[in-house]
Structure formats: structure tokens, C-alpha cells
Amino acid sequence: MNHTKLNVIGLSKVWLGFSAILMLVSIVSVAVFGLNLGIDFTGGSLIEVQSDNRPASLEVTSKLSEFGFSTLVQESDDDKLIIRLGQINTDEHEQILGILNENYGQMEELQFEFVGPVIGEELKKKSAGAIVLLLALIVLYVAWTFRKVSKPIASWKYGLLTIIAALHDIILPIGIFAVLGKLYGYQVDTAFVAALLTILGYSINDTIVVFDRTRENLISNRHSDASFGDIVNKSVQQSFARSINTSLTTLLVLLAIFFFGGETTKPFVLALIVGIVSGAYSSIFVASPLLVIWNKMTK
Known part of the structure; x- marks a missing residue:
């Protein structure tokens, strides 16, 4: 692929509009159909x-x-x-x-x-609190790591956008499972929760890789006339092949498990497949465009 023709930032409205539609459909699906909770939640x-x-x-x-x-x-x-x-x-x-x-x-x-339910109310509250704390620590860690490029955009915003991209990637499988639960009886159980946590980690890692390339290019182009949008776009171009290749390699393994593995693992693997695809998309076509848009809004 000729990376010079990959103008992600120039088509930000297209990528973000597509993501917004997917998120809206997912949220509406959950609101309309609800989630088919397994006995891990209900007993x-x-x-x-x-x-x-x-x-x-x-x-x-x-x-x-x-x-x-x-x-x-x-x-x-x-x-x-x-x-x-x-x-x-x-x-x-x-x-x-x-x-x-x-x-x-x-x-x-x-x-x-x-x-009784494996995941009781007390465990739900403790788990939610632990996840919120974890996400806050990730924002702080990314802010510290990116402290040398706090201009033109504050370093903590990289961390916050990393979390936003990760939330994007777990909302989509939740919405899909709301539909599958209604149509085919797919249940949300502890395996599904484990899949969401796996997706969360994968998405955060993938987004940080792209942002890290942006950080390196901002440092090396500190005295150049290149705009922030151009630098981010260049960083996405340089990270594109690695991100896609990593995702495809992971997807091939997951697809093999989905089609040839046991039936009991299929919902878990399907959630991972959706999350990995969404993670590859969001790290390139959501997080970076949002970074540029946020920079323009704060000028």
C-alpha cells in the first residue's frame, strides 16, 4: 500500500461519522433488546x-x-x-x-x-470501582509518558482519548450481543466479561502504539513547519501496516477457533473477533482524528 495516499485526518468526518452510527446502533440495541444475562449474573x-x-x-x-x-x-x-x-x-x-x-x-x-449468581451485586460494584481506578491510572501513565510532547496538546489528553477508543471497542460487541441474545439466545456471562477485558487491553495497547509514533514524530519535527494534523497523519501512515498485520494475525487464530473449536467457546471468540476488528479501526480512524480535532478546538 502506498501510505502517502492514506489521508486519515483529511477524512476524519467520514471515519468518525461511521463510528458514531455504529455506537448509536449498539446503544439503541441494548436499550431495546437488553442483555440476555446468563446464570452467572442471575443465578x-x-x-x-x-x-x-x-x-x-x-x-x-x-x-x-x-x-x-x-x-x-x-x-x-x-x-x-x-x-x-x-x-x-x-x-x-x-x-x-x-x-x-x-x-x-x-x-x-x-x-x-x-x-446463586456468580457475579453478585457486591462483586459488580467492586469490579466497577477497580476498572474505573485502572482507567484513571492508564490516563496518568500515558500523560507521564507523553509529558515531553505536552504541546500543542496536553499529554493527559492522549490518555483520555486512549480510554475513549477502548470504550468504543467494548460498546460494539455489547450491542451485537444484545441483538444475538434476542435472536439466537446468546448469553452474557463471565466468559463474555473476560472477552471485554481482553478487548480493553488490546485496544489500549494498539492505540498507544499509534500515539507513541505521533510522540516520536512531534519530537523529531519540533522545529519544522509541519502542522499538527500533518504529523499525526504521517504517524498513522507509519503505524498502519503494523497495526493491520497484528490484527490480521490475531484474527486468523480467532477465526480458526471459531469455526473449528467447541461450541461453548464460540460466543467468547465471537466477542473477541468483533473487539479486535473494532480495536484496529479505532486506533487508526478514531483516536488520531479525535486528537487533531481536540487540538483545533483548544486553539
Whole structure:
């Protein structure tokens, strides 16, 4: 690719407009459909069964869904299945065992219990507080790292824009999962939260790489006549190939896992795929244009 033709800053309105539409659609999707919270958040019932001819987890999930049961089925050891679902009564419990025995032969029930939410209200509050503190520390760290280029734009703004780009990258998969939860029953569970945290780290790293190149070019062009926008655009051009190659390499691995891995990992991997694509986009086409726009607004 001829990087001299990559005018990211010149087309800022296009990139940011596209991102704004995606964010709006994601937020509206969450507001309209809500999130299909798994039992990690809501609590529910857990059934563990054992069989010498254990069926595949996907097959059991599909069979139980035919009878109106939304379940999360996990394979355990070589002969066990763990079935998680919402609160059920005794009749529904017996119905599920009957379905399993009728379709897959005699199964031995090892346990049946009601479980509370893995992520309780107290843990939610503590986790939210820890994440806010972490993001604040990231802003301070980036501000310190970029202190030598506090002109023409304050160094703390690099940190804040890094966080904005990261939030952009986790809002998109949340919106997509709101739609998938409505249409296909995709649930938001601890694995999804882990995916969001992974996306957060990936996005922050990718954006800082681009900003670091901007920092280097600002220092080396301190006495030149180049405008701030030109320097940022040059930095994006220099970082473009690295960012895209890194993202593509990661995506190839994730796509292989998505298509050839187990069914239980697909929601987790799908969230990562969406986040990685969004992260590659935002680090180049969102964070840097916002940096230039913010600089113009403060002049």
C-alpha cells in the first residue's frame, strides 16, 4: 500500500461519522433488546449427569431448546455433562431428566442444585470501582509518558482519548450481543466479561502504539513547519501496516477457533473477533482524528 495516499485526518468526518452510527446502533440495541444475562449474573439451576455414551453438548442444548429450555451445557471429564439454566421447579426438573433418558439412554444424575449468581451485586460494584481506578491510572501513565510532547496538546489528553477508543471497542460487541441474545439466545456471562477485558487491553495497547509514533514524530519535527494534523497523519501512515498485520494475525487464530473449536467457546471468540476488528479501526480512524480535532478546538 502506498501510505502517502492514506489521508486519515483529511477524512476524519467520514471515519468518525461511521463510528458514531455504529455506537448509536449498539446503544439503541441494548436499550431495546437488553442483555440476555446468563446464570452467572442471575443465578439458576445446575444439573450434572453422567453417561457412558455422553452426547455432545451442542446436541443436548439443541434438544432441550426444542422443549423451551434455554441452557448452557458444558462437557466435564469424559462422561459428564453440566447443564446450567434458569430457576426450574420439580416438574421441569423431572421433564429434563426424562428428555435426556429418552433421547440419549439412561443417565445418572450426580447433582441437582440451585445456584446463586456468580457475579453478585457486591462483586459488580467492586469490579466497577477497580476498572474505573485502572482507567484513571492508564490516563496518568500515558500523560507521564507523553509529558515531553505536552504541546500543542496536553499529554493527559492522549490518555483520555486512549480510554475513549477502548470504550468504543467494548460498546460494539455489547450491542451485537444484545441483538444475538434476542435472536439466537446468546448469553452474557463471565466468559463474555473476560472477552471485554481482553478487548480493553488490546485496544489500549494498539492505540498507544499509534500515539507513541505521533510522540516520536512531534519530537523529531519540533522545529519544522509541519502542522499538527500533518504529523499525526504521517504517524498513522507509519503505524498502519503494523497495526493491520497484528490484527490480521490475531484474527486468523480467532477465526480458526471459531469455526473449528467447541461450541461453548464460540460466543467468547465471537466477542473477541468483533473487539479486535473494532480495536484496529479505532486506533487508526478514531483516536488520531479525535486528537487533531481536540487540538483545533483548544486553539
